[in-house]
Amino acid sequence: MKYVILIAFIITVIQAYSALSDTCLEMADYLINEGEYEDAITEYKRFIFFNKEKQESLDYAYYKMGLAYRSIRRWHESIRALRASIHTSQDQDLSQQRRIILSTTLIASGDCNLANIELMRIIRSNARTQTKKQALYFSGVSSLYMQDWFSARRLFRDFYDFLPRQDSKERFKVVDSILTQIPDSYKSIRKAKVMSIILPGLGQIYANDWRNGINAFIINSLGIGMTGYYFHKGKTKTAFLISVFALRFYVGNVYGAVTSVENYNINLERQNTNRILKVIGMDEPGFVDNESE
Amino acid sequence: MKIYPVILIFIILPLILNAAEPDYYSPENMLSFADHLYDDEDYLRAAEEYKRYIFLSTDDKNNILYKIGLCYRLASKNDLAVEYFRKTADNTTNDRLKHAAVYQTAYTYFLAEEYDKSITIIDNLDVKEKNWFYTLKSLNYLHQRKWYKARDILDQIKNLDERLIYIIPELKAKSTAGINMKRKKPILAALFSAVLPGSGKIYCGEIVDGLYSFAVVGLSGLLAWDGFRKNDVNSIQGWIFGSLSVVFYSGNIYGSALSARVYNYSKENDIINSIPKLPEFLP
Numbered sequence: 166m167k168y169v170i171l172i173a174f175i176i177t178v179i180q181a182y183s184a185l186s187d188t189c190l191e192m193a194d195y196l197i198n199e200g201e202y203e204d205a206i207t208e209y210k211r212f213i214f215f216n217k218e219k220q221e222s223l224d225y226a227y228y229k230m231g232l233a234y235r236s237i238r239r240w241h242e243s244i245r246a247l248r249a250s251i252h253t254s255q256d257q258d259l260s261q262q263r264r265i266i267l268s269t270t271l272i273a274s275g276d277c278n279l280a281n282i283e284l285m286r287i288i289r290s291n292a293r294t295q296t297k298k299q300a301l302y303f304s305g306v307s308s309l310y311m312q313d314w315f316s317a318r319r320l321f322r323d324f325y326d327f328l329p330r331q332d333s334k335e336r337f338k339v340v341d342s343i344l345t346q347i348p349d350s351y352k353s354i355r356k357a358k359v360m361s362i363i364l365p366g367l368g369q370i371y372a373n374d375w376r377n378g379i380n381a382f383i384i385n386s387l388g389i390g391m392t393g394y395y396f397h398k399g400k401t402k403t404a405f406l407i408s409v410f411a412l413r414f415y416v417g418n419v420y421g422a423v424t425s426v427e428n429y430n431i432n433l434e435r436q437n438t439n440r441i442l443k444v445i446g447m448d449e450p451g452f453v454d455n456e457s458e
Numbered sequence: 459m460k461i462y463p464v465i466l467i468f469i470i471l472p473l474i475l476n477a478a479e480p481d482y483y484s485p486e487n488m489l490s491f492a493d494h495l496y497d498d499e500d501y502l503r504a505a506e507e508y509k510r511y512i513f514l515s516t517d518d519k520n521n522i523l524y525k526i527g528l529c530y531r532l533a534s535k536n537d538l539a540v541e542y543f544r545k546t547a548d549n550t551t552n553d554r555l556k557h558a559a560v561y562q563t564a565y566t567y568f569l570a571e572e573y574d575k576s577i578t579i580i581d582n583l584d585v586k587e588k589n590w591f592y593t594l595k596s597l598n599y600l601h602q603r604k605w606y607k608a609r610d611i612l613d614q615i616k617n618l619d620e621r622l623i624y625i626i627p628e629l630k631a632k633s634t635a636g637i638n639m640k641r642k643k644p645i646l647a648a649l650f651s652a653v654l655p656g657s658g659k660i661y662c663g664e665i666v667d668g669l670y671s672f673a674v675v676g677l678s679g680l681l682a683w684d685g686f687r688k689n690d691v692n693s694i695q696g697w698i699f700g701s702l703s704v705v706f707y708s709g710n711i712y713g714s715a716l717s718a719r720v721y722n723y724s725k726e727n728d729i730i731n732s733i734p735k736l737p738e739f740l741p
Contacts (some may be wrong), residue, residue, distance in 0.1 A: 189482045207503055214494050215480040215487065406677035409670070430568060 187212060190222060192227065202233040209233065225254040228263055230272070233440075240274030260293045267297045268307070276315045277307040298327050305445070309438045318344040321445065328448060336444050343444075347437050352426045361422035365415060368422025372429040381418040386415050473500035485515040489522075496529060505529035510567055520550040531562065538572040557585055561739050564594055573598040589615050589622055590739055596629055604638030604728055621737045628734050635729050651714035655707060658714025662721045669694055672711045678703040 193208035209230035213223060231246035254260045254387065264283050271280035287300035302325035308317035318341060325337035352372050361368030366382030369375075372415040388411025395404035461482045481487055492507035512519050526541030543566065546559035560583055567576035576598050589695045592615050599608035612630050613621075642662050651658030656672030659665075678699050685696030 187479060201504075207506070209480055210495065210500070211491055212501070215482060215493050402677060402680050406674075406681055409673045409677060 167453070181233045185317065187216070187411075188225060189215070192418050193226070197229060197233050200236075201428055201430045205233045206230055220253065220255065224250045224255075224259075227253060228266075229376070231266070235266075235270050235273075238273075240270060243270050243272065258293060258296070261287055261290065263297045263305065265296065268300075268303055272307050272310065277311045279301050280304075281311075294327065295450060298324060301327075302450055306442070307416055309441060312434050315342050317441075325448070333448055336448060339444050340441050343437055347433070350437075352434055357422040357426040358445045361419045365418040368419070369425040371399065372422070372425035374425035374429070377421055377425060381414075381421055384414050385418055389418055459723075483514075485511055486515075488514065492525075496525070499532070501529040501533040502535070504712045505533070509576045512679065520546050520552070520555060523549065524555060524562070527559070527562055527618055528568075531566050531569070534569075536566050539566045544636045557583075558739065561590060562592070563734070564591070565739070568594060570602075571601070574603050583624075587654055589618060593622055593626065593629070593736065596633070597733070597736060600629065600632055600636070601730060603636065603730075609633040609637065621740075627650055632729055632733050636726065639720045639722075639729070641724055644715040644718040647714040647718040648711045655710050658711070659717055660719040662714065663719055667717075671706070671713070675703060675710055 171289070187214040189208055193205050193212060197206035211224045212226045213230075216223060216226075224349055227246050227250035231243045231250055234240075234243035244267065247263060247270060251260050251263050251267065254263065262295070268283045270278040271277070271283065279384060283302055284300045284304035284366055288297060288304065292300070292320055300444075301320050305317050305320035305324060308314075309319060321337065321340055321344070324431050325333060328334070328337075357368035357371050359368075360371050361381070364376040364382070367384035369378030388407060392408040392411055395407060474663035488507055488511045492504050492511060495501075495504035505526045508522050508529065514523050515522075521700075523542050524532065527539050527546060530536075530539035530542060540563055543563040547556050547563065550556050550559070551607070560579060564576045564579040567573070573614060579629050580595045580598075585591065596608045596611040599605075599611065609630065612626060612633060612662040615626055617624055617741055647658035647661050647684045649673075650661050654672070655675035656670070658670055659668035682696050682698075682703050683698035685693035685699060689696065694718060
């Protein structure tokens with residue numbers, strides 16, 4: 166009789182275990198692992214629709230659905246699913262981890278402002294050190310993309326305070342010096358305009374756009390020179406005709422100077438952001454693997 | 459003897475737990491999931507679920523074919539939408555569903571900016587209840603900038619149902635606005651510029667361009683005249699500036715006519731862009 170009870174017990178345990186796992190969720194996990202994201206999303210949605218009461222698995226399904234959407238760059242849907250996973254999760258640590266994933270998705274979608282709000286919530290909470298490190302890191306990155314150099318500097322300083330190693334400290338010095346220099350490296354649009362009004366092409370040259378600067382200088386010099394020449398010769402009508410054309414080039418030269426400075430500033434931001442990302446990439450905090458469901 | 463209830467519990471418990479998992483892939487559940495996706499505006503996924511349901515179910519499929527068509531229409535997959543609406547119209551014996559499918563076909567063509575096809579479908583239809591079809595036809599005409607035809611059709615609509623009661627007066631107002639719009643005449647613009655260079659452009663509201671054209675054509679003409687006056691037909695200056703002047707002058711005339719057309723087009727677009735959306739047709 167003892168053996169009968171034992172066998173019945175073993176069968177029960179096996180069946181109970183298989184009953185706790187869900188066919189739909191398993192299928193979804195399989196599909197996401199195979200890279201079939203659209204089909205995986207359908208299965209996660211199906212699971213969510215039929216298991217609204219199953220709190221313990223619902224947040225997981227939302228989370229994985231968010232990741233699937235993220236993989237196919239559908240940021241809006243990914244953000245919505247990740248938010249739902251955070252709201253339905255009972256585990257505080259897990260929620261904070263997912264908030265980090267949500268923030269990186271927000272950064273990828275271009276909504277750095279919202280990403281920073283999410284990350285600030287983690288920084289100000291009593292989250293684990295590793296999670297806070299991640300939040301500081303990504304908040305710094307987000308500030309870089311928003312060209313908020315002052316905040317980025319502060320956030321990276323706080324982040325590097327967590328890293329005791331000497332080489333990390335050295336890297337922070339590099340990042341800090343770049344971030345300190347950027348605000349002074351911008352070129353002024355107003356200055357470029359005035360320069361190009363006084364001497365055509367000078368505004369472009371001020372923005373390091375030598376090709377367009379020299380071009381503007383030659384064309385405008387010719388226009389102005391010819392106008393002056395014909396005036397001097399007493400050929401007023403010719404001078405007027407040329408001056409009509411020259412005026413367009415002259416006005417265009419001033420607008421061109423503005424464009425050159427704008428391009429210069431955009432390039433400056435992009436180059437420095439890339440330089441910083443390259444340096445800090447070595448210290449990117451990894452994710453704690455507590456999502457091994 | 460007391461051991462049997464324990465064994466019974468061991469056997470029943472897993473069955474209860476297993477029963478907790480819903481039958482995800484039964485036709486009924488598939489249909490309710492598809493409806494949920496549709497309500498959630500995840501139309502392409504909903505269409506796929508409806509197709510699975512059609513494959514598994516033995517019920518009447520035409521309503522579902524119609525729903526698939528709607529999913530594709532709402533997901534802007536117009537070709538697929540037309541395909542499914544046509545299938546519905548061909549297969550169903552239900553008159554209301556048939557008319558709804560035909561209406562949706564015409565509406566999908568309208569959304570795809572294939573206005574003539576949409577109008578042809580409506581013209582070939584023989585139904586008693588024509589208000590929705592006439593409204594759609596008038597919308598097609600409005601988008602084709604055929605203002606008079608749109609108004610004529612709208613005038614034929616009688617006994618409005620409550621879903622159309624607000625839109626018809628608005629559509630009438632748009633067609634009247636299209637009819638009464640003050641258009642710039644390309645011929646007049648060209649004529650103005652032929653008499654006084656740049657004036658055609660000013661007539662079309664392009665004041666700066668008009669003044670610039672006047673200066674360029676005027677000065678080049680003046681220089682040509684000056685050259686010919688001094689050296690008669692042997693003047694190089696006269697020939698160079700004369701040729702330039704002719705090019706500028708004719709370009710200005712052509713440009714003025716074009717400006718009038720652009721002006722009219724843009725004003726008509728303002729009217730078209732303010733046309734209200736048609737409410738969803740319910741079969």
